[in-house]
Amino acid sequence: MAMESFKHLWLGRDYGLIQGTPGPTAPHAHYAYQLMFSQGGPITASLDGRVTTAHHLFIPSRMPHAILHTDCEVVTVFAEPSAFDLAPLQAALADSELSLEALDCTLRQLPRRALEDARVERALLALDQQLSGKVSAHALAQAAHVSLSQLERLFAIQLGLPVRRLVLWRRLRVALGLALGGSTLTEAAHGAGFADSAHFSRTMKQLFGVTAGASLRNLQLTPLLP
Template sequence: MPPEHWQGTLWLAADFAILHGAAGVTATHAHYAHQLMLSTGAPFTAELDGSVHTAQRLLVASLRPHAILTAPAPMLTIYAEPQRLPASALLAALDGMAPPGAHSPVSLDGLASALLAQPRQALPDPRLQRALEQVDALLSGKVSAAAVAEAAHLSLSQLERLFSAKLGLPVRQLVLWRRLRLAIRGILLGNTLTHAAHGAGFADAAHFSRTMRSLFGVRADRSLRQLTVKLID
């Protein structure tokens, strides 16, 4: 079985990431980010919503169950925050890039610039912005739903309805996703798994590892250490 880890370069921006290199197999999982997978070499095989696809390009929208079954060639994978970049923006950013099957190098600089140039979606309600800012301010410790609701000038029930209706996740799951993003960033920047987990508000490294496995289908200790990171302002 191919290894369960990623190898290559990860370009990390505030609301998207580009992974270029070898992709390991994954268990079935579903995460909040939109994901676009592209191979300019041999096709990869992935499962999406229970159906198997052998392709050189596959778009996986937010929260759709999927798994990588085989990935014989290096791949380009884009992840994007759905409240900022719609799935269509990932496809639009590839316009002008080397088409699948051309066997020509993908310009990561060009792709990063194209993604940065895509119009960002505004949050549909200013109360959401206040709520998310409060979530991020509290991530290193306990995130109190009451404190988030107070910052957004909402009741708890209103907060839950707003998150579910506009972001597609209940408050608790959105907090978990943002904790995971923060912990992954910490590890990629050189922190230990334990330090990164605690800094993102996880109870311990095991809790972070379980979350990584659930949302990305891979083990944190095997999947992140082989990556070279470039931060995009």
């Protein structure tokens, strides 16, 4: 989603919070659940090709969507499907105050999903350790003590993404944190294992509908401690 007009980003390990006025985006799809709350005028968005106008929007993981119009401040929650069960997440956010502080408190208190298989946990740990360089799916499979085909099945069933797509998602999270922490786009790209800043920016547009340069403009980052 467009973050060029947003003012505040609170970024945690498995969720992010943004408060500000979003601009229009190109069609895109990302891994996170996305929930948008407007206390002013409505938000108009295309959700899987259907135009919807509402004050509260829920965008499922991997659903193609685009923000078309809103002229008021919006609070947006991004939550990792690997960490949160959807029904408790939606119920908790529906009852929460719509401030960054209150939403952060609500999300901290929500129980996390327990991965059903320790092999997936081992693969994710190995993935995070390799993000600054080339990530080998075969090396992840070896760390999990499974074959590559078994690893792909486990990721699809338990995480909802193939290995390659999850690597891109986690690289993007690292690159955003580096760029918002003061690194140049090139430094952030290399620190997260992207080939260059152009690769970082293309991935940003693919997953969030805007380029890295536009998305990071005027953002104030608050890193959330575990």
